[in-house]
Amino acid sequence: MANEVDKKEIVEKHRHRLYKYLREEVLPTAFCPGCGCGIVLNCFAHAVDELQIDPKDMVAVTGIGCSSWIPSPYLLVDTLHTTHGRPIPFATGVKVANPDKTVVVIAGDGDLIGIGGNHLIHAARRNIDIKVFLVNNLIYGMTGGQVAPTTPSGIPTATSPYGNLEHPFEIAELVAAAGATYVTRWTTYHVFPLMESMQKALTKKGFSFIEIRSPCPTSYGRKIDQKRGSDTMLEYKESSVRIQDAAKMSSEELNGKIIIGKFVDKDKDEFTDNLRKLNQKVRNEKIGRDPEEWSLS
Amino acid sequence: MRNKNNIDSEYLNRFAGRSYFMQGDEAIAYGSLYAGCDFFAGYPITPASEIAEVMAAELPHVDGYYIQMEDELASLSAVIGAVWGGAKGMTATSGPGFSLMQENIGYALMTETPCVIVNVQRSGPSTGQATKPAQGDVMQARWGTHGDHEIIALSPNSVQECFELGIEAFNLAEEYRTPVIILMDGEVGHMREKITMPLLDTLNIRERRLAEDDELIFGGELIPPMAEFGQGRFIHITGSTHKETGIRDVETQETHEILVSRLCKKIKDNQDKISRYEEIYMEDAEVVVISYGATSRPAKGAILRARNEGKKIGMLRLVTIWPFPEHKLTELGNEVKKIIVPEMNLGQLSREIERFVNCEVISVPKIGGIAHTIDEIYSAIIKEV
Amino acid sequence: MIEIDEELCKGCEICVDFCPLKVFEISQKINSRGYYPPVSVNEDVCVGCRLCELMCPEFSIIIINE
Numbered sequence: 001m002a003n004e005v006d007k008k009e010i011v012e013k014h015r016h017r018l019y020k021y022l023r024e025e026v027l028p029t030a031f032c033p034g035c036g037c038g039i040v041l042n043c044f045a046h047a048v049d050e051l052q053i054d055p056k057d058m059v060a061v062t063g064i065g066c067s068s069w070i071p072s073p074y075l076l077v078d079t080l081h082t083t084h085g086r087p088i089p090f091a092t093g094v095k096v097a098n099p100d101k102t103v104v105v106i107a108g109d110g111d112l113i114g115i116g117g118n119h120l121i122h123a124a125r126r127n128i129d130i131k132v133f134l135v136n137n138l139i140y141g142m143t144g145g146q147v148a149p150t151t152p153s154g155i156p157t158a159t160s161p162y163g164n165l166e167h168p169f170e171i172a173e174l175v176a177a178a179g180a181t182y183v184t185r186w187t188t189y190h191v192f193p194l195m196e197s198m199q200k201a202l203t204k205k206g207f208s209f210i211e212i213r214s215p216c217p218t219s220y221g222r223k224i225d226q227k228r229g230s231d232t233m234l235e236y237k238e239s240s241v242r243i244q245d246a247a248k249m250s251s252e253e254l255n256g257k258i259i260i261g262k263f264v265d266k267d268k269d270e271f272t273d274n275l276r277k278l279n280q281k282v283r284n285e286k287i288g289r290d291p292e293e294w295s296l297s
Numbered sequence: 298m299r300n301k302n303n304i305d306s307e308y309l310n311r312f313a314g315r316s317y318f319m320q321g322d323e324a325i326a327y328g329s330l331y332a333g334c335d336f337f338a339g340y341p342i343t344p345a346s347e348i349a350e351v352m353a354a355e356l357p358h359v360d361g362y363y364i365q366m367e368d369e370l371a372s373l374s375a376v377i378g379a380v381w382g383g384a385k386g387m388t389a390t391s392g393p394g395f396s397l398m399q400e401n402i403g404y405a406l407m408t409e410t411p412c413v414i415v416n417v418q419r420s421g422p423s424t425g426q427a428t429k430p431a432q433g434d435v436m437q438a439r440w441g442t443h444g445d446h447e448i449i450a451l452s453p454n455s456v457q458e459c460f461e462l463g464i465e466a467f468n469l470a471e472e473y474r475t476p477v478i479i480l481m482d483g484e485v486g487h488m489r490e491k492i493t494m495p496l497l498d499t500l501n502i503r504e505r506r507l508a509e510d511d512e513l514i515f516g517g518e519l520i521p522p523m524a525e526f527g528q529g530r531f532i533h534i535t536g537s538t539h540k541e542t543g544i545r546d547v548e549t550q551e552t553h554e555i556l557v558s559r560l561c562k563k564i565k566d567n568q569d570k571i572s573r574y575e576e577i578y579m580e581d582a583e584v585v586v587i588s589y590g591a592t593s594r595p596a597k598g599a600i601l602r603a604r605n606e607g608k609k610i611g612m613l614r615l616v617t618i619w620p621f622p623e624h625k626l627t628e629l630g631n632e633v634k635k636i637i638v639p640e641m642n643l644g645q646l647s648r649e650i651e652r653f654v655n656c657e658v659i660s661v662p663k664i665g666g667i668a669h670t671i672d673e674i675y676s677a678i679i680k681e682v
Numbered sequence: 683m684i685e686i687d688e689e690l691c692k693g694c695e696i697c698v699d700f701c702p703l704k705v706f707e708i709s710q711k712i713n714s715r716g717y718y719p720p721v722s723v724n725e726d727v728c729v730g731c732r733l734c735e736l737m738c739p740e741f742s743i744i745i746i747n748e
Contacts, residue, residue, distance in 0.1 A: 038739020
């Protein structure tokens with residue numbers, strides 16, 4: 001065992017390993033104790049570090065909500081913090097203008113499938129090479145716990161005080177149906193597969209999507225007797241069913257379960273590639289308006 | 298992303314020195330291409346779809362990109378994202394789409410993102426008369442988005458001017474690091490006239506000023522330099538109130554005051570420089586017609602007729618609607634007896650004029666999708682002289 | 683070796699609950715922000731799986747595998 005002095009040196013050397021990806025001046029994070037956002041940030045920093053992606057080659061785009069704080073301001077990369085629900089179209093513009101950068105969207109369920117739902121399915125349809133990590137805490141957390149398109153039926157929330165009358169989206173399935181080429185669902189309990197999935201998403205070309213179930217003890221967990229983030233994560237551990245196993249189960253057996261794993265991993269032509277190919281073709285073939293024919297004089 | 302190896306000038310110069318018969322919408326598109334626009338994201342809407350159609354056809358030739366987004370909110374979002382990626386970006390829409398874009402216009406203002414938004418105004422409110430022109434978005438262009446802000450809005454009245462203002466809008470956007478609105482009306486957008494396209498190097502195209510070294514991009518001077526992704530600066534751009542570094546600070550009162558005041562000052566301090574107008578027979582005018590866009594054409598016809606009869610009438614045609622030429626108007630209000638304002642709305646600019654002049658302001662509104670005729674404006678004028 | 687930054691910790695107890703070898707317990711020591719950080723009471727049984735390091739929402743735990 002190293003003595004005290006050596007220990008300090010070792011720790012100093014190791015402390016920087018992940019801090020190089022964080023804006024240290026704004027730490028500690030503003031997240032509540034037990035919030036899953038910090039876990040997602042942690043997994044993401046680990047994933048980027050293991051892949052040795054240069055932060056200069058990344059752009060993080062985010063919306064409005066607690067999980068939007070994961071990149072903004074905590075990640076030390078070029079960061080674009082946009083209007084509520086719109087990180088995906090902003091990211092589309094960023095990616096088209098900077099096709100060589102890894103463009104990542106990290107935001108919440110209210111932002112990406114609520115107000116921003118339309119953009120999510122269109123980007124999946126387009127198969128544009130952006131990586132979207134949707135942090136799903138089943139509630140509008142930042143504004144105090146109003147019912148969300150992801151809140152399970154019957155749950156009392158700030159705006160469904162008598163119980164939620166609606167049904168939630170199955171987001172991973174929806175995005176898969178929209179045409180995404182890589183879709184997984186994990187939880188903040190499943191940190192190792194989550195991190196690996198992030199690595200796959202970061203390196204695969206095409207619209208890559210991860211739905212990450214994440215605890216919100218303050219605005220959601222409290223309402224369902226899961227006062228600590230840890231309690232919600234225990235539920236993740238106990239209620240998760242791998243997709244391979246879920247395929248053999250009935251819908252009754254799957255009631256209340258979280259299906260985790262890989263939904264889609266396929267290849268399709270990518271949007272910005274197609275744009276570039278079009279430009280080359282058009283310029284090589286010189287199709288276009290002929291001023292001779294078109295002009296008056 | 299910017300195309301720096303002159304493919305665009307090679308392609309565009311093929312059009313130079315010749316005349317064409319085209320719509321105002323098309324002319325705006327070509328003007329934008331000449332200004333170096335290499336990104337257009339939009340959504341179809343009458344009467345602006347032609348702008349998107351020309352951009353879709355022509356952008357590949359200049360190695361630019363056209364994306365048809367799923368709605369107007371996404372359109373301006375993508376433009377802003379691309380601009381921070383280094384592009385010169387624009388979008389085009391009409392009233393209903395312009396309403397949808399207001400939040401992101403506020404975002405562009407707050408983050409000082411240079412971009413161009415064309416609003417080819419049609420008869421509203423709501424779906425209104427989709428295929429008929431109007432000038433009903435004048436106040437919306439000024440105040441459509443929430444919070445304190447200033448805006449630049451241009452109003453062309455001819456197809457040639459559409460081309461020129463297409464370029465001017467991009468130049469103003471870069472100079473003042475702000476979104477610029479081209480507030481056309483459907484009349485000018487869809488009418489066809491002869492235009493000439495010049496050689497690219499006869500034009501003054503303003504390039505983006507990028508920050509060097511440690512220069513701040515959200516403060517430090519009245520109009521800070523910009524930055525782009527991928528420079529290793531790890532920039533932080535947010536629509537929240539932010540410090541000069543770009544990092545959010547919503548707690549301190551001074552931060553917000555300093556930021557928002559500077560954003561407004563950028564335009565207000567330069568309003569005389571930005572403001573453009575055309576004066577016709579103003580030297581001895583006792584009564585003045587103030588008009589803009591499509592209305593200025595019959596208005597000119599009306600004042601020429603009145604002049605022929607010896608009436609001392611002049612016309613001030615606004616090319617920039619916002620910032621409003623406050624000083625010019627204050628001066629004018631002391632010099633003339635009456636100001637007549639024909640508009641294709643129920644009197645939006647006339648209200649603004651009233652704020653600055655002591656003389657009588659007579660609004661001559663016309664709504665319903667048909668422009669004023671020379672006779673109508675002439676009758677309105679002749680009563681007052 | 684397990685290094686815990688007690689000042690960053692927010693006492694969420696995730697490391698205590700999920701360490702497969704029950705290395706951690708909540709300490710009785712309150713930090714300057716009012717939270718009770720964990721303490722490793724069973725460091726000898728730690729195999730360096732790094733689950734706690736990856737799961738900690740505050741980057742408070744560093745595992746050094748020598």
